[in-house]
Amino acid sequence: MKRKIYRMIIHILYTTKCPQCGKDVGYMDGFCNDCRKKLTDVKESVSIDGCEKVSAVCVYDENVKQAIYVLKNYCYNSAYAFALLMSEKLNKENETLPYDVIVPVPITKKKHKLRGYNQCELMAEELSAMTLIPKDFKSVVKSRETTDQKELSAKERQSNLNGAFEVRNKSALKGKNILVIDDISTTGATLREMCRCLHSAEVKSVSAIVCCKTEKMGEVKID
Numbered sequence: 536m537k538r539k540i541y542r543m544i545i546h547i548l549y550t551t552k553c554p555q556c557g558k559d560v561g562y563m564d565g566f567c568n569d570c571r572k573k574l575t576d577v578k579e580s581v582s583i584d585g586c587e588k589v590s591a592v593c594v595y596d597e598n599v600k601q602a603i604y605v606l607k608n609y610c611y612n613s614a615y616a617f618a619l620l621m622s623e624k625l626n627k628e629n630e631t632l633p634y635d636v637i638v639p640v641p642i643t644k645k646k647h648k649l650r651g652y653n654q655c656e657l658m659a660e661e662l663s664a665m666t667l668i669p670k671d672f673k674s675v676v677k678s679r680e681t682t683d684q685k686e687l688s689a690k691e692r693q694s695n696l697n698g699a700f701e702v703r704n705k706s707a708l709k710g711k712n713i714l715v716i717d718d719i720s721t722t723g724a725t726l727r728e729m730c731r732c733l734h735s736a737e738v739k740s741v742s743a744i745v746c747c748k749t750e751k752m753g754e755v756k757i758d
């Protein structure tokens with residue numbers, strides 16, 4: 536209810552816009568109907584070592600490119616819009632119940648300060664409010680800066696991330712079913728490393744939900 540009122544106030548002040556086309560939408564809407572219809576379904580299932588299931592809202596292409604840019608750069612309404620689609624996807628697959636906690640892919644403290652926010656945390660915040668699955672922003676941290684993944688080959692991406700994530704509070708996660716949230720999965724390197732890190736904390740299971748999946752590595756340039 537609080538979130539609804541908050542969104543209503545923001546809507547009165549700034550009007551809520553579709554993150555893809557910029558058209559005015561209702562204050563509880565994410566994407567406008569036209570943009571929503573255009574999102575490309577992910578046909579092939581994604582599999583990642585150590586991950587029970589990976590769900591993606593859509594394929595990364597021109598139909599979602601601007602919304603991802605907004606999510607990564609100033610975020611307005613995009614975290615909510617993607618979380619809304621994620622919660623619908625989880626509900627459709629009847630998969631909200633098995634998860635005990637939502638863990639966003641972390642960024643370093645330095646990057647957080649620079650950008651002002653972690654888009655995965657914002658989506659986790661929204662998804663947690665929608666599904667009532669608790670969130671945990673503190674137990675996993677990114678302890679070192681890594682080279683931007685988009686500059687690297689598939690092999691380099693994995694070694695670039697080795698040991699980059701660290702569980703700070705093992706007891707908070709032990710024995711739990713974790714839902715990791717990320718924006719884009721290209722080679723799956725980030726999710727694979729998150730899985731490795733979480734399993735070291737003796738979690739029961741790890742699944743993941745992402746906004747977009749690229750169809751093939753290097754096929755689309757992510758700005």
Ligand SMILES: [Zn+2]
Pocket residue numbers: 553554555556557558566567568569570571
């Ligand atoms: Zn739109």
